Amino acid sequence: xxxxxxxxxxxxxxxxxxxxxxxxxxxxxxxxxxxxxxxxxxxxxxxxxxxxxxxxxxxxxxxxxxxxxxxxxxxxxxxxxxxxxxxxxxxxxxxxxxxxxxxxxxxxxxxxxxxxxxxxxxxxxxxxxxxxxxxxxxxxxxxxxxxxxxxxxxxxxxxxxxxxxxxxxxxxxxxxxxxxxxxxxxxxxxxxxxx
Amino acid sequence: xxxxxxxxxxxxxxxxxxxxxxxxxxxxxxxxxxxxxxxxxxxxxxxxxxxxxxxxxxxxxxxxxxxxxxxxxxxxxxxxxxxxxxxxxxxxxxxxxxxxxxxxxxxxxxxxxxxxxxxxxxxxxxxxxxxxxxxxxxxxxxxxxxxxxxxxxxxxxxxxxxxxxxxxxxxxxxxxxxxxxxxxxxxxxxxxxxxxxxxxxxxxxxxxxxxxxxxxxxxxxxxxxxxxxxxxxxxxxxxxxxxxxxxxxxxxxxxxxxxxxxxxxxxxxxxxxxxxxxxxxxxxxxxxxxxxxxxxxxxxxxx
Numbered sequence: 131x132x133x134x135x136x137x138x139x140x141x142x143x144x145x146x147x148x149x150x151x152x153x154x155x156x157x158x159x160x161x162x163x164x165x166x167x168x169x170x171x172x173x174x175x176x177x178x179x180x181x182x183x184x185x186x187x188x189x190x191x192x193x194x195x196x197x198x199x200x201x202x203x204x205x206x207x208x209x210x211x212x213x214x215x216x217x218x219x220x221x222x223x224x225x226x227x228x229x230x231x232x233x234x235x236x237x238x239x240x241x242x243x244x245x246x247x248x249x250x251x252x253x254x255x256x257x258x259x260x261x262x263x264x265x266x267x268x269x270x271x272x273x274x275x276x277x278x279x280x281x282x283x284x285x286x287x288x289x290x291x292x293x294x295x296x297x298x299x300x301x302x303x304x305x306x307x308x309x310x311x312x313x314x315x316x317x318x319x320x321x322x323x324x325x
Numbered sequence: 326x327x328x329x330x331x332x333x334x335x336x337x338x339x340x341x342x343x344x345x346x347x348x349x350x351x352x353x354x355x356x357x358x359x360x361x362x363x364x365x366x367x368x369x370x371x372x373x374x375x376x377x378x379x380x381x382x383x384x385x386x387x388x389x390x391x392x393x394x395x396x397x398x399x400x401x402x403x404x405x406x407x408x409x410x411x412x413x414x415x416x417x418x419x420x421x422x423x424x425x426x427x428x429x430x431x432x433x434x435x436x437x438x439x440x441x442x443x444x445x446x447x448x449x450x451x452x453x454x455x456x457x458x459x460x461x462x463x464x465x466x467x468x469x470x471x472x473x474x475x476x477x478x479x480x481x482x483x484x485x486x487x488x489x490x491x492x493x494x495x496x497x498x499x500x501x502x503x504x505x506x507x508x509x510x511x512x513x514x515x516x517x518x519x520x521x522x523x524x525x526x527x528x529x530x531x532x533x534x535x536x537x538x539x540x541x542x543x544x545x546x547x548x549x550x551x552x553x554x555x556x557x558x559x560x561x562x563x564x565x566x567x568x569x570x571x572x573x574x575x576x577x578x579x580x581x582x583x584x585x586x587x588x589x590x591x592x593x594x595x596x597x598x599x600x601x602x603x604x605x606x607x608x609x610x611x612x613x614x615x616x617x618x619x620x621x622x623x624x625x626x627x628x
Contacts, residue, residue, distance in 0.1 A: 163356070271350060298340070303339065
């Protein structure tokens with residue numbers, strides 16, 4: 131779903147809050163899932179989503195005048211997720227980590243294969259560097275075009291492709307490594323898992 | 326690097342497997358969001374003061390103040406003021422210090438005893454003395470300003486000139502005009518009466534000066550010359566002044582006037598010297614030395 135909030139706001143003279151609310155209606159679900167994928171399983175996706183839109187409300191002029199408000203929101207989500215991950219790491223180090231019940235950002239209608247794949251992706255993404263994880267999540271999982279990723283991460287487009295190239299390689303290698311470990315521990319033949 | 330090929334087209338096994346897993350995960354639709362939570366977002370985005378922090382802030386503030394008071398030294402720090410120069414003026418000195426700090430000396434003697442910091446600017450009717458960390462004496466008379474530097478250096482400035490006076494040097498400003506040679510080389514015949522005097526020649530001359538006629542005139546003139554040679558400028562001037570008063574048209578009055586003029590100039594009594602020069606020009610208009618007298622008078626009047 132593509133929304134042009136600025137054009138809408140100009141046409142109907144919406145207030146900035148209302149224009150941002152329309153962005154919320156249009157993108158909240160995918161942003162919540164994307165933020166959860168970026169930040170990891172231990173962080174509350176609703177908190178992340180709320181923080182992204184709090185920033186959007188405070189900087190409504192920026193988001194409403196951005197070339198792609200969706201890319202702008204993803205840019206904020208990337209920063210929020212990185213910040214939360216660092217904070218969580220510190221909290222874990224000092225033993226303050228609290229395991230909270232978080233609402234699943236994925237649809238409950240997913241298949242078993244999808245659920246297994248999602249868990250595997252989550253485990254492999256946790257092993258990648260932050261930059262590679264960001265570009266892989268935005269491109270492969272969230273389906274953002276390269277131009278929007280470049281805008282969200284504020285890097286040149288070629289950098290996006292370069293990072294994606296290396297991220298894919300690392301992802302594939304790490305996935306293969308995890309497969310071998312799992313095969314050894316479970317005793318199941320690899321062919322069956324590929325099924 | 327241009328846009329990459331879709332991952333699903335990967336030729337190697339690892340890539341194909343990774344692309345398949347990633348595609349499965351990407352196909353999962355996001356869970357719907359409770360749109361009623363938008364109001365929470367709006368509320369949370371409004372800045373709000375958390376008054377629960379007020380006691381903590383007050384406590385930390387009080388602790389900070391207590392710490393500062395505890396660490397504060399007992400006595401307040403003494404402000405170090407720059408050491409001011411000490412000015413000592415003679416009894417007859419006329420001087421003032423302007424609000425700007427400039428010292429104005431009209432007459433008399435002023436001693437700058439110490440100026441370890443800061444700058445001392447002393448203005449006189451003849452020049453401006455500028456010093457920094459110097460000890461010096463300044464004296465102002467009708468004839469000019471005399472500077473004697475004891476320590477450091479003093480810069481003397483006038484409208485068109487600048488002179489530096491270093492420690493141990495003395496400078497008189499304006500400088501004494503040069504006296505034309507024909508005037509300073511004036512001689513007159515000495516009286517022969519005292520050539521055979523038993524006592525001192527000066528006593529003999531003083532005795533003869535009480536007399537009358539040419540002998541008295543010659544004695545007074547020679548008395549002045551001898552006193553001047555001995556550095557008794559006042560006695561010399563007194564002798565010649567007496568001579569002029571008693572014998573204004575005497576035989577030696579041109580020599581007496583010239584001797585007076587030269588001695589007054591050397592004594593830097595320029596105003597009196599000008600008067601004597603004018604008297605010479607009026608009384609001795611045909612004298613061949615009148616041109617030199619006029620030149621000296623003009624240079625005296627120019628000061």
